[in-house]
Amino acid sequence: MKAAIRNEYCTPDQLEIGRIALPRPGDDEILVKVKATTVNRTDCGVLTGKPWAIRLFTGLFKPVRPITGTDFAGIVVDKGNNVDQFQIGDHAYGFFDQGLSSHAEYLAVSTKKAVLRKPENVTFEQAAASLEGAHYAFYFLKDLKLNAGDRILINGGTGAIGNAALQLLKHINVRVTVTCETEFIEVLKSQGAERVIDYQKEDFTTINDQFDHIFDAVGKSSFGKCKPLLKSKGIYISSELGKNWQNPVLALLSPFMPGKKVKFPFPYSIKRSMKFIDELVVNEGFTPLIDRRYRLEDIEKAYEYVLSGQKKGNVVLAFD
């Protein structure tokens, strides 16, 4: 089979499309013919080994998995002796942030991981694109104890995480103000945003408004700059560590600080977030934003585009 392979942490141009033997499913595994996968920001971390902390999970000195890829949607073509929940021919999808070797024509994946039957009402591409961003959005928002009518500002509504967050918040009637570039204003309004700020024309930190919470989904702001926009017990969350790791540090200090706080949630059980997302997808409550599509052979270009920080939602690698 063809797969995107590297043996060291590297840049996209060092990733090679090679031919290797088809994996054989272990007792708890299914063999999946991949129909779609994405190239996402987690993949960029797994490819490059940056930020360094990611190596604690993906291999300290070199990647444990030579094949890249963290999510997939495809068809079960073989299974191990202990697998009851999938039959050959079933459509499956799944995600694992430390790597699934899914940038390949086939993958063998344990059914003990976050792997579910693909909802019938979405395509393989939509299923694969429903996972990474929505998983992080789920965990970044989970601790906010939101109520209908609360107001939240999301910085970066066209990112995979920010766009998923906007859609998740719509379901609990939270009032969302979101930032994006001019071209996407109407798209985000149609997805439920109450107010859209064109970040190329206006700096959101200078607007005359206040929010219960601020979620910087692209990690481009700071607590200090956003503080005036937060109500007295408001919470600031960023998807990035911030300058000098200030966001996790401030989150650790938060219990000792009165008033406005920083939280830095750690996503943990992917099975839990995926179950939540799966139910939303089945009930047509979540439609991932899909940007460009690439072939496996063009994966270098896909990674470069994702690393440019300009993707709108998700970048898909489509097979066939």
Ligand SMILES: NC(=O)c1ccc[n+]([C@@H]2O[C@H](COP(=O)([O-])OP(=O)(O)OC[C@H]3O[C@@H](n4cnc5c(N)ncnc54)[C@H](OP(=O)(O)O)[C@@H]3O)[C@@H](O)[C@H]2O)c1
């Ligand atoms: N903490 C974690 O566990 C974790 C996990 C995964 C990802 N991350 C981080 O989370 C961040 C978001 O990931 P993602 O995949 O959602 O991002 P993404 O899809 O790569 O985000 C890119 C999008 O953000 C928009 N954008 C960039 N700068 C902006 C700004 N200043 N204001 C408004 N929009 C802006 C871009 O629009 P334009 O093209 O118009 O600029 C583009 O559409 C990344 O920094 C990633 O490294 C953290």
